[in-house]
Amino acid sequence: MTTITPTTENEIVEAVQWALAEQAPVEVIGYGSKRDLGRPLQTEHTIALSGYAGVTLYEPDELVLSARAGTPMAELETLVAENGQAFQFEPMDYGPLLGQPAGQGSLGGLLATNLCGPRRLKAGSARDHVLGVRVVSGRGELFKSGGRVVKNVTGYDLSKGMANSWGTLGIATEITFKVLPTPETETTLVIRGLADDEAARAMAIAMGSSGEVAAAAHLPGNVAGRVIDGALNGAASTLLRVEGFAPSVADRAGMLKGLLATAGEVDALPQETSRRLWREVRDVIPFADATERPVWRVSMVPMQAYKLVASLRMGAAVDAFYDWQGGLVWLRMEGDPEAEAVRALIRTYGGGHATLVRAPASVRAALPVFEPQPAPLAALSKRLKQQFDPSGILNPGRMVAGV
Amino acid sequence: MSGLTMPKADEATMSRRSDIVAALRTIVPGEGVVDVTNEMRAFETDGLTAYRQLPLVVVLPQTVQQVSRVLQYCHENNVKVVPRGSGTSLSGGALPLEDAVLLVMSRFNRILEIDYPNRAAVVQPGVTNLGITKAVEHEGFYYAPDPSSQIACSIGGNVAENAGGVHCLKYGLTANNVLGLEMVLITGEVVRLGGKHLDSEGYDLLGLMTGSEGLLAVVTEVSVRILQKPTTARALMIGFPTSEEAGQCVADVIAAGIIPGGMEMMDRPAIHAAEDFVHAGYPLDVEALLIVELDGPVVEVDHLINMVEAIGRRNGATTCVVSQSEEERMAFWAGRKAAFPAVGRISPDYLCMDGTIPRKELPKVLAGMRELSDKYGLRVANVFHAGDGNLHPLILYDANIPEELHKAEDFGADILRLCVKVGGVLTGEHGVGVEKRDLMPEMFNEADLNQQIRVKCAFDDKHLLNPGKVFPQLRRCAELGRMHVHRGQVPFPDIPRF
Numbered sequence: 001m002t003t004i005t006p007t008t009e010n011e012i013v014e015a016v017q018w019a020l021a022e023q024a025p026v027e028v029i030g031y032g033s034k035r036d037l038g039r040p041l042q043t044e045h046t047i048a049l050s051g052y053a054g055v056t057l058y059e060p061d062e063l064v065l066s067a068r069a070g071t072p073m074a075e076l077e078t079l080v081a082e083n084g085q086a087f088q089f090e091p092m093d094y095g096p097l098l099g100q101p102a103g104q105g106s107l108g109g110l111l112a113t114n115l116c117g118p119r120r121l122k123a124g125s126a127r128d129h130v131l132g133v134r135v136v137s138g139r140g141e142l143f144k145s146g147g148r149v150v151k152n153v154t155g156y157d158l159s160k161g162m163a164n165s166w167g168t169l170g171i172a173t174e175i176t177f178k179v180l181p182t183p184e185t186e187t188t189l190v191i192r193g194l195a196d197d198e199a200a201r202a203m204a205i206a207m208g209s210s211g212e213v214a215a216a217a218h219l220p221g222n223v224a225g226r227v228i229d230g231a232l233n234g235a236a237s238t239l240l241r242v243e244g245f246a247p248s249v250a251d252r253a254g255m256l257k258g259l260l261a262t263a264g265e266v267d268a269l270p271q272e273t274s275r276r277l278w279r280e281v282r283d284v285i286p287f288a289d290a291t292e293r294p295v296w297r298v299s300m301v302p303m304q305a306y307k308l309v310a311s312l313r314m315g316a317a318v319d320a321f322y323d324w325q326g327g328l329v330w331l332r333m334e335g336d337p338e339a340e341a342v343r344a345l346i347r348t349y350g351g352g353h354a355t356l357v358r359a360p361a362s363v364r365a366a367l368p369v370f371e372p373q374p375a376p377l378a379a380l381s382k383r384l385k386q387q388f389d390p391s392g393i394l395n396p397g398r399m400v401a402g403v
Numbered sequence: 404m405s406g407l408t409m410p411k412a413d414e415a416t417m418s419r420r421s422d423i424v425a426a427l428r429t430i431v432p433g434e435g436v437v438d439v440t441n442e443m444r445a446f447e448t449d450g451l452t453a454y455r456q457l458p459l460v461v462v463l464p465q466t467v468q469q470v471s472r473v474l475q476y477c478h479e480n481n482v483k484v485v486p487r488g489s490g491t492s493l494s495g496g497a498l499p500l501e502d503a504v505l506l507v508m509s510r511f512n513r514i515l516e517i518d519y520p521n522r523a524a525v526v527q528p529g530v531t532n533l534g535i536t537k538a539v540e541h542e543g544f545y546y547a548p549d550p551s552s553q554i555a556c557s558i559g560g561n562v563a564e565n566a567g568g569v570h571c572l573k574y575g576l577t578a579n580n581v582l583g584l585e586m587v588l589i590t591g592e593v594v595r596l597g598g599k600h601l602d603s604e605g606y607d608l609l610g611l612m613t614g615s616e617g618l619l620a621v622v623t624e625v626s627v628r629i630l631q632k633p634t635t636a637r638a639l640m641i642g643f644p645t646s647e648e649a650g651q652c653v654a655d656v657i658a659a660g661i662i663p664g665g666m667e668m669m670d671r672p673a674i675h676a677a678e679d680f681v682h683a684g685y686p687l688d689v690e691a692l693l694i695v696e697l698d699g700p701v702v703e704v705d706h707l708i709n710m711v712e713a714i715g716r717r718n719g720a721t722t723c724v725v726s727q728s729e730e731e732r733m734a735f736w737a738g739r740k741a742a743f744p745a746v747g748r749i750s751p752d753y754l755c756m757d758g759t760i761p762r763k764e765l766p767k768v769l770a771g772m773r774e775l776s777d778k779y780g781l782r783v784a785n786v787f788h789a790g791d792g793n794l795h796p797l798i799l800y801d802a803n804i805p806e807e808l809h810k811a812e813d814f815g816a817d818i819l820r821l822c823v824k825v826g827g828v829l830t831g832e833h834g835v836g837v838e839k840r841d842l843m844p845e846m847f848n849e850a851d852l853n854q855q856i857r858v859k860c861a862f863d864d865k866h867l868l869n870p871g872k873v874f875p876q877l878r879r880c881a882e883l884g885r886m887h888v889h890r891g892q893v894p895f896p897d898i899p900r901f
Contacts, residue, residue: 020886061654062761084660120601127607128579135854139886143854144847149759150572151793151831153565153614154839154846155873156855157578160610169606181660204520208544210634210700245660248703255700301599303520327521327600352600371604376592380861381605387857390886399605 001044005051009134009142009173015047016171016393017140025396028167030070030106034113036098038166038398039369040361047171049108056174057148060085064131064148066176069108076107080179088180089125090117090278096288097295097358108172114164117282118215118241121207121324127163132176135162137169138389148176161384167395168403169388183214186243187253188274191264192235196220196306199238200326202263204303206240207325211256215241217281218322226286228277238263241278286321287332287358294337294359295330300352302327308345315341327352339367370399407454407837410871412502416482420459423482427462427504430472435510437461446487446505450552451495451838453754453808458485458499463507467585467593467623470506474621475591477504483867484589486617488529488560491552493755494836496564496616496872503870506621508559514538515624523582523599524629528559528622532566535627544629547574550832551740559622565614567832569665572790573698574630576832578613585624586612589863599626611858616834617869619862633698636664637708638732641715642689642722646670649691650765652718653789656695657762659714661707664698666790667739670769673746673784673797674738680745683738686722693789694735742786743797750782750799752808756815758822759831762792771821772796779814781807793831794822820845835873843875857883 004026006012019026027046029035049070057066060083067076073091080086091110095102105115111133116125123129132146135158145158162172191202199218206213217239219227225234242253257266269277280286287295300308302325309320309329317334331342337359346352353371356364373381378400385392385403397403416423424438437443438460448455459482464470477484483503490497499505511527514535518524519542524535532553535546549568550556556566561577562584574580583597596612597603612619643649649668656663669677669685669692678685685692693715697707708725715723726732738745746753760768769785776783782799796818800811819829819839823846829839843852852874859866860880870877 059761059763061658062763063657064761114602114607124575124579125602127610128575137854141850141854143851145851145855147759147826147828147846149761149827149831150791151567151576151759151788152828153832153834154829155835155843155852156858157565157610157614158854158858160578160607160613161858163607163610164602164604165606180662181658184660201520207522208519208631210543210631212699245703245706247706248700251700251702299600299602301518301521301523303518324601350600351598353602353604355604373605374595376588377594377596377605377608380588380594380608383861384606384608384858387861387884388854390884 003046003048005048007051009052012052012136012171012173013140013142016136016138019045019393020140020391023391023393025393028171028395030109031072031104033100033104034094034109037094037113037357038364039401040365041395041398043396049106049171052173055079063179064176065179066148066174067107068174069106069172071107073105073107073110074103081182084182085179086182087129087177088119088123089129090119090282091115091126092117092282094357097284099290102283107175111163111172111175112165112167118217118278118323121216121327122214127160129178130159130163130175131178133159133162133172134174135170135172138391138394146176150178166398168385168398170394183243185246185249186241186271186274187249188269188277189240189242189253189256190232190267190269191238191260193264194218194236194238196309198263199322200303200306202238202260203240203325205259206256209256209259211242211252211259212244213240213256214243215278216325218326219286220321223286223319223321227280228273231273239277241274281323284330287319287330292358292360294333294363295357296337296342296354297357298329298331298342298346298352298354300327300329300346301350304349305329307349311345312338312341337363337367343371409500409837412500416502417459423504424460426476427460427473430476431462431464431469435463435465437463446490446499446507449490449492449495449497451493451498451836454495454498454837456499456501458505459502461505461507463510465510467587470587470621470623471591471593473504473506474587474589477867478589478591478865481865481867483870485869486621488557488563489531489555491556491560492564492834492836493757494830494834494838496834496836498837500871508557511559511623518599519544521599522629523626525599525624525626526558528562528625529557532556532558532561539629540632543632545632546580546627547630548577548580558625558627562613562622562625563615563617564834567793569667569788572666572788573662573664578610580628581609581613581625582628583626584609584612584622586620586622588620589865589867597626616836616873618859618873619868633664635701635704636696636698636732637704638694638696638726638735639708639711639715640685640722640724640735641693641695641720642686643691643693643718643720644689646691646769647766648719649693650762652693652715652720653762655714655718656711657790659710661710663695663790665694665696667694668692668787668789669739669742670785672782673742673786676745676749676784677738677742680748681737681741683734685738689721694739739786746784746797746799751801751803753800754798754811754815756794756796756798756818757830757833758819758827759791759793760822760825760827762789764825764827768794768821768825772818775814775817779810781811781814792827816842837872840873841875853878853883860884
């Protein structure tokens with residue numbers, strides 16, 4: 001078991017070339033904060049990017065930041081916050097859910113797992129904000145794609161290609177992201193006591209209005225007590241975040257209150273509470289229970305997702321809450337992950353995908369962690385992998401067995 | 404055609420033409436196969452009209468199954484295929500090839516589903532960009548990306564080119580507004596990516612497809628996000644004595660946390676051409692004119708208009724007019740939107756370039772363009788998506804003067820080289836196509852280009868889809884697939900020691 005910790009880009013190239021020459025598959029990590037996500041690996045060697053860190057370019061006026069893959073996200077978020085900016089896609093932190101400390105992730109890991117957060121439904125995910133990459137492929141070749149400007153259609157967008165590739169195509173060495181100003185102010189409207197289906201309808205009305213809602217979540221009663229120190233009093237809470245310039249936030253919050261008056265009583269949370277609440281929703285704090293009970297991350301059409309939860313509840317003990325207007329479901333199972341039942345119901349209710357984000361390693365090795373793909377798509381994915389990493393030395397089997 | 408080399412037409416394919424036509428007729432009956440020269444003329448060019456070429460044959464399928472069978476036939480028989488939507492590409496992406504089937508998707512023109520609660524529309528690829536908005540606007544919704552050809556361009560073409568538009572600064576490009584695709588591979592296999600839900604598992608093939616210029620697969624269905632139309636929009640027209648001051652104003656607006664719905668800049672030649680043409684009321688004594696549009700709730704727009712006005716004045720604006728009515732707002736835009744035809748009035752021909760630069764480099768690039776203008780003896784007018792650094796220099800020339808097109812193209816290439824040199828890129832929204840194909844090595848080295856071509860190989864290993872576009876040279880997949888690393892020839896043959 002060897003861990004290689006390169007400190008220059010050239011050493012990353014050499015490390016991959018060494019692995020190629022040895023035909024020795026390697027695990028690729030930053031700090032290892034997401035080792036318990038995805039399919040477990042069985043490689044003898046590890047390439048850790050923790051030694052290749054640091055910001056290489058940050059121009060707040062140009063809204064652009066480049067950094068080496070091993071740069072800790074905590075450091076980057078502090079840096080941009082000092083300039084009143086943020087990664088607008090609100091990347092989540094899997095640490096708490098996986099029983100680890102928060103703030104351990106790296107920039108490379110963020111792109112490799114395509115992180116996002118509650119603002120996903122308005123601002124997209126990492127793939128929507130990455131502008132350029134430098135990558136060492138599984139061939140041991142360095143290539144670049146994209147650039148440092150927002151508008152760029154020169155050649156294939158391999159920066160997006162690296163997003164959600166879980167280190168199986170190449171090792172991103174340096175990544176350029178767009179950063180944006182932090183909203184001046186925010187508030188969260190809370191509607192109490194809605195059932196899941198009523199909440200889905202209320203969120204659809206809000207999202208379809210001119211209220212420019214920047215996050216919409218629903219916490220059923222048994223989950224609502226587990227955020228912001230129980231301040232939601234354990235009543236089912238439907239949450240709508242409104243953010244921007246103060247006069248606009250006040251105006252839109254007022255409009256939304258009127259629009260949703262028939263759904264139930266609407267309260268507003270102050271800014272600090274609102275910020276904390278959405279961080280906790282983002283990081284799945286309600287299920288950060290220091291156990292390995294299976295947790296699914298399910299993406300579906302918002303107006304269908306609650307039906308999946310209702311059906312599951314009839315047959316199994318399930319805890320669930322919703323983000324993304326109801327389209328993202330976080331599901332915690334009591335015992336068995338019920339993979340087949342979950343995935344069959346997704347197909348019944350309009351399609352989507354489920355990722356088993358938490359489960360004991362033996363379960364993640366035995367079950368498809370990621371949504372299985374139809375044959376032509378799976379074959380295409382495999383061909384893409386072969387074009388980047390023909391010897392299968394980078395994170396083999398991290399996403400799918402044999403890829 | 405000046406200087407552009409397309410792949411050598413394959414004589415064997417051309418000699419099989421009647422067989423190919425007959426085979427296509429068995430797949431797409433009736434008028435869906437066009438092989439008469441006069442009727443094929445309508446398809447011989449796209450938005451890059453300097454280049455013309457008749458295709459081998461035109462096929463207009465109507466069903467996914469027909470697309471699949473056409474592609475499967477072409478794959479099995481080694482026939483090249485050029486996909487085409489509405490044919491509005493400004494970079495020659497849909498330019499036919501003499502030995503290729505032109506696959507025209509215009510009969511895929513139906514809107515399949517509109518789902519307001521989930522804010523999605525599912526449409527066929529031949530539906531126009533504006534057609535989506537027209538279908539949902541009675542409910543107060545719209546489709547955000549708005550390339551200037553939106554009345555004609557198809558959503559399938561938008562996906563192929565990752566189309567932008569004036570509003571993409573705030574609302575994103577096509578890539579950020581497409582939720583899912585159905586596509587047919589060159590083998591005829593039908594693959595679905597994403598859907599009305601967000602994201603899909605596995606590699607981001609949706610991201611690779613968007614902007615792939617018809618080289619990877621043929622899109623047969625598109626799911627897009629639809630948004631609620633902003634309540635109101637107002638615009639400011641701000642004139643500056645120098646482009647530096649205008650550029651600083653743009654930077655300050657962004658730094659203040661304001662993301663305008665649109666932020667456009669014009670230089671003196673463009674201002675004058677537009678004003679002479681549409682009499683929009685533009686000031687003629689300024690070097691740079693900004694049009695900044697704020698959209699959203701009335702309260703927000705009023706608040707931001709005041710902020711932007713103050714920023715403009717602080718940066719030395721000599722004129723600053725705020726639209727007081729919808730008519731006035733439209734008048735501000737009339738000149739900008741008519742900039743291309745306006746330039747067409749003062750010059751027999753023009754070339755429209757499309758580089759993107761870091762915003763702060765604008766003064767340097769404009770100065771460089773003035774020098775190049777003197778060097779080539781050709782005029783240039785600039786319109787500029789100022790918020791995102793996307794330049795559209797219009798190079799004025801006369802095609803009737805021998806060699807002037809060639810000179811204009813060289814001038815354009817030099818401008819794009821300058822964009823790359825200051826940290827920018829060759830194309831922001833028009834695509835590489837044939838127009839900028841041979842400039843790709845200015846931005847990418849061999850390893851960069853090889854890895855892009857390898858993506859092509861994963862989708863289309865025979866290079867049958869839209870060959871001759873994007874890549875200056877398509878290397879054979881087998882050749883690119885070889886590994887060059889062998890035991891004993893690497894720097895660290897033993898135990899790693901990092």
